[in-house]
Amino acid sequence: MTITETTSTQDAEDPPPAPPPAPDTDTSRLVRAGALGRLLRPVRPHLIGCTVLSAVGTAAGLAPYIAIAEIARAALAGAPDAAIRTWVAVGAAGAVLRLVLLFASSRLGHYADAAILHHLRVRIVRHLGLLPLGWFRAAGSGRVKKAMTDDLEEMHQLIAHSLRELVGAVTAMAVGLAYLVLVDWRMALVTAAVPAAMLVAYRVSMRSMSAHLARLAAATGRINTTVVEYADGITVVKTFGGGDTGLGRFGEAVAEHTEAMRVWVAETRISSALSRLLACEPAVLAVVLAAGVPLVASGGLPAADLLPFLIVGIGLPTPIVPAVQGGQGLRQGRMAATGIDALLSREPLPRPTAPRPPDGHRVEFDRVSFSYDGVTDAITDVTFVCEPGTVTALVGPSGAGKSTIASLLPRFYDVTGGAIRIGGADLREIPAEALLSSMSLVFQDVALLRDTVTENIRVGRPDAGLRDVRRAAEAAQIHDVVERLPDGYGTVLGTDGAGLSGGERQRLTIARAILSDAPIVVLDEATASLDPDSQDAVQEALSTLAAGKTVLVIAHRLNTVRGADQIVVLDGGRVAETGAHDDLIARDGLYARMWRAQRNGADT
Incomplete structure (x- = not known):
């Protein structure tokens, strides 16, 4: 027969939208950590090597500063030239070793990054091919785009940058503080009090970061979905003059993202400003001088021993910012890993255990x-x-x-x-x-x-x-x-x-x-x-x-x-x-x- 089927409306039978993301709870944080570990398992040896090289390289990078402080102490104490030449050699060797090890760490980290992202992209694409086609209608292309681009970009930042920066920053603070304790434990405690106060202020400012990041991530997901949907339907929207209507959902998503960021900034403006102030070198210098000068004047601290705190101590808070950024990168990487792992964990259509070909086409x-x-x-x-x-x-x-x-x-x-x-x-x-x-x-x-x-x-x-x-x-x-x-x-x-x-x-x-x-x-x-x-x-x-x-x-x-x-x-x-x-x-x-x-x- 001749088919002359003509339609004017489409069935309103689209499946319901994907459910909203689960709230950020302690359990979900554990899931994120587990998801990140599972996804990074293929390159775990590379990441261990990368972090070890970063730690050793960062520690070696402190050698020139320690050498300068020790040379000054030796000169003031009238030490022989051989001792000064030894510290010069230590400083030079540390600088060279830092360059070599951090370069090797960076190369190894980027290699691991390229390897795991290729592995994950192949896994995601193959898994998408196994999912029910109806899932794509319910999930929306924005969800796939988020996993393939946004989440993988967060993983890139974590593997290639944040992890090395976090380990290096922690190592620098630990090695620097250990050296200052050897010089004078009292001044070391005074110097460490500044970054400690800075960390307290930072923790206060970040006390509800997980909830804010979850809200921002949900808003970003809505923006991605509405952008893709609007781009796909731009011809129809412009044809019927519905530009403002078509942009309505996008505008709502952007407004939600803006409001989420505004609430977060308003909540943390004071504690965040305090943490940034305490991270400045002048703040540490003021504290060191305020505590050290009276000790030197009273004879409780040799003048030469104040120099390490003025050279190494004032730089003690400097690694905190990279550590904070690395910590944020780790959290964002965990959240990204959760999204990728959730996609990869979605059950595909069951494959037949005993395939049976059809007999005809009834x-x-x-x-x-x-x-x-x-x-x-x-x-x-x-x-x-x-x-x-x-x-x-x-x-x-x-x-x-x-x-x-x-x-x-x-x-x-x-x-x-x-x-x-x-x-x-x-x-x-x-x-x-x-x-x-x-x-x-x-x-x-x-x-x-x-x-x-x-x-x-x-x-x-x-x-x-x-x-x-x-x-x-x-x-x-x-x-x-x-x-x-x-x-x-x-x-x-x-x-x-x-x-x-x-x-x-x-x-x-x-x-x-x-x-x-x-x-x-x-x-x-x-x-x-x-x-x-x-x-x-x-x-x-x-x-x-x-x-x-x-x-x-x-x-x-x-x-x-x-x-x-x-x-x-x-x-x-x-x-x-x-x-x-x-x-x-x-x-x-x-x-x-x-x-x-x-x-x-x-x-x-």
Whole structure:
């Protein structure tokens, strides 16, 4: 038969959005630490070597400062020239060793960074290929983008920079303080009091950092999602003059991010300013002089022993800022690792333990039920059969479950009750590659690759020759349009289709489906929102695609499926009635009422 399915609205059956992130609790912090350790396990030896080199190199970097202090003490004490030359050699050797070890640490850290990011990107991409396709509709492309770019960037900062900086800063403070204690423990305590007070002020300013970072991360995720969604739909938004409306969600996400940052800054402005003040060298110098000069004047401290505190001591708070930044990088890396680990931990569709190929292409829905949220069924106890060589039309009110059924057949989701069989084999027993290769899917939403027209069509059969691609394009009524493009079949398309109209882009996807020559065809709102000329061309292409196949088509306008072999009427997620057009009209049920309503609407 000729399919003339025409639609004007899309089912409001999209799955619910992904749940919001869990609150930041002690348990979630433990999860983050565990996630980070699991993700970094392949490069753990490299990271250990990197941190050891950083620690030793930083300690060696203090040698020139200690040498200067000891040379001054030796000179004031009238020590022999040999002692001074020894400290000069120690200082020079420390400076050279610092350069060599920190360079080696940096190289090893960046090597580990490149290795683990490559490993994680490959893991993520492979795992995404195993997830149910329906998950991408619920999660949104912004969530994938966050894991692939933002979270991995945070991991890069942690591995290549923050970890080395944190270890080096802690080592510098520990070695410097140990040296000062050897000189005079009283002055060492006085000098250490300044960075200690600075750390207390910092801890006060960061007392609720986890909650603020979680709020900022959630706001950033919303911004990413809205940006991607707005960019993908910019053509539609601008066409209908809805720019302000389209930007509304983006504006709300930005406002939430701004408010989260404002609240955090307002809460920490005093303690943060105090911590920065105490981290300055003049603050340490003032404290050292205030405590040291009276001791020297009273004879309780040799004047020469005050010099190490003026040379090494005033620099004691300097590593604190890198340590703080490294600590923040560690926290952000843990949060990023949580997002990546959560994605990698998401259960893929179960693979069949005993794969079973279908025997033919008879499609059977056997008491099928499905719920997006695990609570409310989108469809319940749906039963019908699509015989090979016939067309089955799904009709019903918006939200009745038509698109849900179309999503279950290619196994975008697994059923929660009952079974769907192809050729007698349960979908869950059929390998994913064999299942998808047996179907041609044509949906309202057109997905084009950033590649040539040829490769966009060849997706349907990657090994197809150019002649087969052209034949498919001719059958889809798109060949003449392609020939008029700047480079013909070599024209590179973007997500906007390189200026192609909606109907032309739709015909490209039909050409892709024709080339695949799959025995089962699923048409979900395939001609919605098209102009009449495009509809005629697409209808002719669809008729070519569906010839002799097992066809399941979603229809909104009932007069377009009058000739269907079987019409399944859905209502509230259940099958209300099944039959041919004339039989359903004679029953005077839901279908007949819908038919009269549409006829009356067309007449007016």
